[in-house]
Amino acid sequence: MKKIRLLSLFLLIGIFLVGCSSGNNSQSSSGGKDSKGGDESDGKLSGEITVWAHPYTGDQEVEGKMWDEIISSFEEETGVKVNFEQIPWANRDQKILTALVANNGPDVFYAIPDQMPQYADEGMLLELDPYLEDLDMDDFVDTALVSTTWKDKLYGLPILQEAYTFLYNVDIVKDIGGDPENLPKTWDEFDEWAKKAKDKGYYAMSFAGGGSMNGTFYPYVWQAGGDIVNEDNEVLINNEKSLKAWERLDHMYKEGWIPEDSITAMERDALWDSGKLLAVQGSGASITNMLSKDLFEFVIAPPLTGEEQVTYGTTGMFVAPVNTDNPDAAAEFIKVMTNTENQKRFNKVTQYIPTRESAKEIFDEEPYLSQLATYTEYALPGVIHPAGRTIMPFIQSELQTMMEGKKTPKEAADAAAEAIKVELDKN
Incomplete structure (x- = not known):
């Protein structure tokens, strides 16, 4: 939580707790909630809540209609008024944190995996477990709940997922003697194809060393x-198993399986579009983009298996601040927002993958996305840790140094681990 830690942590928590305390005092003195809250004495919801979310598509007319339908239905069923505000992605952390500390933020807001543990670790989020006794949690994809949980407590419910996996150029697959219906499943199988692709003058795959480590x-x-680091602050990026990943990237770069500028590259669209890559890491957006361009035939494969079959895929969730004036209504909105019906509405418009198995049927008529949706069970949402965002540049820097040939994989991994430990010790 870099922006928060620029302030005195003591002052921050003090201000935040004062806000919470003020809210509690006003309730006890009045015998009920303030103007935003609801009287729960009759077991019914009332009052109002404010919800913050972001633009998820380029079509705000369609997206706006979706929100109108979801909110109108919720208001009719619960009697709770919803004040919806769309906030931009830019500077979202600053806007959310400033509002929460000042005790005038939303009652519900959208969060991503590297935000949730930061907020939860500072005691800024409402624990949802007490509100979910009547909710069917088994329908949620297990990996989607990884990003909503911090230290065994649930702070959000997931609305969307992604799954990154390889897209293969069918023409190149055939050119190297491969079968588009029998794609590599393991590291060893992929490496055999990589060698053949290199011999034929292609790159085996993309690697954007200048981009996020999440998908690379x-x-x-x-x-x-x-693993990278766990919730107990154990740094694992240089252990025996993690070191194999450093060695693998080093080998692929030295063999010329990935492009020369992979050290700092941000994306690979041009090489992929021009038919020079056997495979590229992609998600739902990549598939939609490919279908719109119609450049060549492609197929998608399950995530590769080394020792384990796993990949990356972000998760989006709705959470509530601990100092909401109407926690019951906020929790209910999160539950309703992420139910099967609303997941279908939301993800049909946004083209993300639902986090409920019962909502994935929205892609039944879209074979590529339907296939991709089956891979979310393997998709981890990144490093779930308050320092997840701040430690990534250390790992990236050492990876780039290794690829430049200035450090061995072990030296780079150890240096990254040491930098992470120093960062964690600051907190």
Whole structure:
């Protein structure tokens, strides 16, 4: 929580708790909630809540209609008034944190995996477990709940997921003697195809070393059976299993299976579109983009298996601040927002993958997305830790140094681990 830690943590928590305390005092003195809250004495919801979310598509007319339908239905069923505000993605952390600390933020807001543990670790989120006794949690994809849980407590419910996996150029698959219906499943099988692709003048795959480690390096760490850091602050990025990922990337780069500028590359669209890559890491957006361009035939494969079959895929969730004036209504909105019906509405418009198995039928008529939706069971949402965002540059820097040939995989992994430990010790 970099922005928060620029302030005195003591002052921050003090201000935040004062806000919470003020809210509680006003309730006890009046015998009920303030103007935003509801009187729960009759077991019914009332009052109002404010919901913050972001733009998820380029078509705000369609998206706006979706929100109108969801909110109108919720208001009619519960009697709770919903004040909806769409906030931009830019500077979202600053806006949310400023509002929460000042005790004038939303009652529900959208969060992503690297935000949730930061807020939860500071005691800023409402624990949802007490509100979910009547909710069928078995319908949620297990990996989607990873990003909503911090230290065995649930702070959000997931609304969307992604799953990154390889898209293969069918023409190149055939050119190297491969079968588009029998794609590589393991590291060893992929490596055999990589060698053949290199011999034919192609790159085997993309690697954007200048981009996020979530969709590039971390999947190899997880597939090797390793990890980055856990909630107990154990740094695992350089353990025996994680080291295999460093060695694998080093080998692929030296063999020329990935492009020369992979050290700092941000994306691979041009190489992929021009038919020079056997495979590229992609998600739902990549598939939609490919279908719109119609450049060549492609197929998608299950996530690779090293020691484990796993990949990356972000999760989006709705959470409530602990100082909401109407926690019962806020929790109910989160439950309703993420039910099967509303997941279908939301994800049909946004083209993300629902986090409920019962909502995935929205892609029954879209074979590529339907196939991709089956891979979310393997998709981890990144590093679920308050320092998840701040430690990524250390790992990226050492990975780039290794690929430049200035450090061995072990030296780079150890240096990354040491930098992470220093960062964690600050907190």
